[in-house]
Amino acid sequence: MTSPERPGVRLTDGFARAFPELGVPWKAAATPEPRLLALNEQLAAELGLDPEYLRSDEGVRLVTGTWVPEGATPVAQAYAGHQFGGYSPRLGDGRALLMGELADGRDLHLKGSGRTPFARGGDGLAAVGPMLREYVISEAMHALGVRTTRSLAVVDTGATVQRETPLPGAVLARVAASHLRVGTFQFARSTGDVELLRRLADHAIARHHPRAADAENRYLELFTAVLDAQASLVADWMLIGFIHGVMNTDNTTISGETIDYGPCAFMEGFDPATVFSSIDTQGRYAYGNQPPIVQWNLARFAETLIPLVDDDENAAVEALTAALGTFPARYDRAWTEGMRRKLGLPAALGRSEEPGDSAAQGHSAAPDVEAAPDDEAAPDDEAVAPLLDELSRLLTATRVDYTTFFRALIPAAEGDTSQVRELVGELADGWLRRWREMNPSVSVMAATNPVYIPRNHLVEEALDAASGGDLSLVEELLVVVTDPYTERPGLERYASPAPPDASPHVTYCGT
Ligand code: AMP
Ligand code: MG
Secondary structure, eight states, X not given: OOOTTXXXXXXXXXXXXXXXXXXXXXXXXXOSSOEEEEEOHHHHHHTTOOHHHHHSHHHHHHTTTSSOOTTOOOEEEOOOEEETTEEESOOOOSSEEEEEEXXXXXXXXXXXOOOOTTOTTSOSOOBHHXXXXXXXXXXHHHHTTXXXXXXXXXXXXXXXXXXXXXXXXXXXXEEESXXXXXXXXXXXXXXXXXXXXXXXXXXXXXXXXXXXXXXXXHHHHHHHHHHHHHHHHHHHHHHHTEEOSOOOGGGOBSSOOBOOOSSOEEOOBOOTTOOOBTTOTTOTTOGGGHHHHHHHHHHHHHHXXXXXXXXXXXXXXXXXXXXXXTHHHHHHHHHHHHHHHHTTOOOBTTSSOOTTOTTTTXXXXXXXXXXXXXXXXXXXXXXXXXXXXXXXXXXXXXXOBHHHHHHHHHHHHTTXXXXXXXXXXXXXXXXXXXXXXXXXXXXXXXXXXXXXXXXXHHHHHHHHHHHTTOOHHHHHHHHHHTSTTOOXXXXXXXXXXXXXTXXXXXXXXXX
């Protein structure tokens, strides 16, 4: 425990103590010459942590795990998971540690902190480039209003990591609502210890979905709450063109936060088949496949809950199957609401929220945007549906840059269609006319459609420079993407797609 007169951090070991079966107490690897590369001062302040302290020797040792505050018990967490559809009974934190819970209940977690008993063949390490990548993209996602783990700091360890070439090693310190995953439940279920599974489910309810505790069947309600949170999350991804790239069940959270930024990237030209990850040869995690894949992952979650939902296995399967069947409608509703905001046609007041709709509320992708007042007679979903269908066809046919297109609709809403014309010629004229008859709100659109996303070629350029010791481009990129809706002069290159002659972007796992 830190005394009040001394800055520091208070970490508790609630998870480690409650679930000895799901974690191995472990120590981070020594860091030869730690050097702080990035510190999220805003997040630190939100967490009540003093940035000056985090910059101190002890602070840097904290965010690399080589200094452990009294009261904390870092653990490598155990989990299982389906990776690209194949089941691995024992994954776990191979190169990560849960340091403990912060004062607000969130996890402080490290990635790249050395081998653990779950490391299998891995070296337990991470390189500067991929850790800064997670930092930049997760913070961009947060600024875009998408639920995500946050990045607190990246430290160059001074060690060399051997990949295809020798690279500088790094540790990322991240903060998450928790690190409970579908894979955590798969692991707990595989032990055959139903009481462990029940404790885990009760922990998840208390921590993330407390309203489920009052339901007649709290475990079925937990499932429904996670279903809703994940439907809303993947809708948010789709609305901004985000491709996670490695949606294994161990990367699907119970909280509904995006986790584990590995081979993720943003789609530029619209194409549902877009894949960036070099190992995703079948396109399992392609842009357009993300909603059904989340549903598939949630089916795996449902399987783990069978013994809790009903003593009668058939009844449990029936109830969980029925709940799972509501996923497409939940997803459609979240996506349609988001798409209406992108088009400046928010639903009429009072229409978008349903009682009992616990998990997704308050986590929509858009910043707080007022629903249209009743007297403006927002078009109903039946009127908007054909407009959305036609828009999908238009985007698919033209493969227009997704982000630029929606931003170009803002002047078009006021009659200046020149930017849209520049992108898709006259193809959109009829659509634009029908859309404008619905009186789109420019202010809603401007607050919903980003100017700046972390574009792949700019992310790579910045990370290459950082791996060579020059952090200035990463710092500039962060300034740009953490304020994505404010168009600023001089930042035009950040708003433009990769040059047409650029080779296709490829991302790699094993980072
Ligand atoms: P990820 O793709 O980052 O979600 O990781 C999948 C699994 O591989 C997790 O169990 C990780 O802990 C493990 N892993 C990934 N990279 C390494 C590494 N370099 N050393 C040890 N384990 C790793
Ligand atoms: Mg993972």
